[in-house]
Amino acid sequence: MILQTLTPSEEEIMQLIWKDGQMYFRDLMNAFPEPKPHQNTVSTFLKILVEKNYLNTEKKGRINLYIPAVAMQDYKKFVLRNFLENYFEGSAAELLKTLIEENMLNNQDYSQLFEVKTTLVPVVESHDAEDPVKALVKKLTGAKKDKKKHQEKKKKKKK
DSSP, rough: OOOOOHHHHHHHHHHHHHHSSSSEHHHHHSSSSOOOOOHHHHHHHHHHHHHHTTTTEETTEEEEEEEEESOOOOOOOOOHHHHHHHHHTHHHHHHHHHHHHTTSSSHHHHHHHTOOOOOOOOOOSSSSSOOOHHHHHHHHHOHHHHHHHHHHHHHHHOO
């Protein structure tokens, strides 16, 4: 499902419905802080949210129960992706850099997010076979003379 951007008013309604999980129109009207919007306005926004596939309706007698069709977590991810694309060229690293520069991310938060966990693995020396890592290191750091001798041997074999 492709999500569409919500207007601030539509998002306010969705926030109230996400908070309760599902709502009847009357409960939604009671949830609005003062000054409450007009009922016709809220009704129009509910219709739009159903058309945008953010809400499903379930008929209960003569009234509708409004149920979120999009989870709040999914909408958060959608908004964040758009935000990154529009303001940070799609770079989460740039966003993080800005949060740190503006002191919006304190050291404790930063430490919790990027806690480095290390595990020590004991090294068991084997006398039977050479350690493959040591062999690679030897090969890479070996003297150039050894390489030349090896190349000369290959040439002699070809003849």
